[in-house]
Amino acid sequence: MTSAGQAGRDRNISFIGPPKSGKTYAMCETRFYRMRSVYIDITDDPATLAPVSSPLLPPSSPGFIEQWAKSGAISSTALNDLSCHLTLHAGSLIDDPKELLRVCKTVTAAASGSPGRWTFYLDEVGALVQHGHKKLVEHFAAVARLGRQKGVSVCTGTHRPQEMPPAFRAVTEETWLTGCGNYADYEFVRRNMGGPELVEAVRQVSAYRAAAKTASVPEYPFVRKLHSGERKWSRKEGEPEWLVSSDGDWCVTEQVGGGRLGRRQ
Ligand SMILES: Nc1ncnc2c1ncn2[C@@H]1O[C@H](COP(=O)(O)OP(=O)(O)OP(=O)(O)O)[C@@H](O)[C@H]1O
Numbered sequence: 001m002t003s004a005g006q007a008g009r010d011r012n013i014s015f016i017g018p019p020k021s022g023k024t025y026a027m028c029e030t031r032f033y034r035m036r037s038v039y040i041d042i043t044d045d046p047a048t049l050a051p052v053s054s055p056l057l058p059p060s061s062p063g064f065i066e067q068w069a070k071s072g073a074i075s076s077t078a079l080n081d082l083s084c085h086l087t088l089h090a091g092s093l094i095d096d097p098k099e100l101l102r103v104c105k106t107v108t109a110a111a112s113g114s115p116g117r118w119t120f121y122l123d124e125v126g127a128l129v130q131h132g133h134k135k136l137v138e139h140f141a142a143v144a145r146l147g148r149q150k151g152v153s154v155c156t157g158t159h160r161p162q163e164m165p166p167a168f169r170a171v172t173e174e175t176w177l178t179g180c181g182n183y184a185d186y187e188f189v190r191r192n193m194g195g196p197e198l199v200e201a202v203r204q205v206s207a208y209r210a211a212a213k214t215a216s217v218p219e220y221p222f223v224r225k226l227h228s229g230e231r232k233w234s235r236k237e238g239e240p241e242w243l244v245s246s247d248g249d250w251c252v253t254e255q256v257g258g259g260r261l262g263r264r265q
């Protein structure tokens, strides 16, 4: 098992796209691809994890989980010695940035000192900044930057690419784009993330989504873009240019759970 202090962690990923385009859904589903996760839920959204009154904790669980579960501030699922997925119910702290920051610092410190690879999920980054939680966002950007030694990574979600603070963008290894809301968003993607090819891919995905919705068979493909410089995908003969980049650094990816358009994750 990877232990605290041992090098190596999962990727820092950003989920970006307009409202109701499936960011939270994808974040919640993909948590289970990872070993240990904490989802900071500022909306107390029932689509995250249902609270459980007395989670069954395996003997090796970090002590803080039991303490927090008792207070109802945290709920858990899929707990065993290899996997542990927690939701921090933080809706009541939305108007108390200092307290939310204190709580999140406690949990990140506890997780960083516990065995296993941990991922923190911070959704609604743009809304958090607007609500006076800039320091919280900065805290998680630092966690994402320093997490390599401690086995900790951060996944973030927001509506517009320019809402993701530069400190986060600098340490994001991968972005999942579910779409762009307007011309300014496309322009930002073109200039800062991947040029006209990537913009065309996002446009095609948005058009496909709109057509699927009109036909009453909604589907949620997205564009997965790597920032690390590695090549990952190659275009097969006959595939359109907007499906996979010539450099292999982005790819139109099928919806979480499987869909008709895009490559498998
Ligand atoms: N892969 C998928 N399979 C099935 N349903 C999906 C999928 N992705 C998204 N959905 C559905 O689409 C709806 C909107 O998704 P979600 O709430 O995740 O969007 P969002 O981008 O987080 O929106 P907001 O920005 O408003 O928070 C949900 O009802 C969700 O169940």
Ligand SMILES: [Mg+2]
Residues within 6 Å of the ligand: 023, 024, 025, 123
């Ligand atoms: Mg959401």
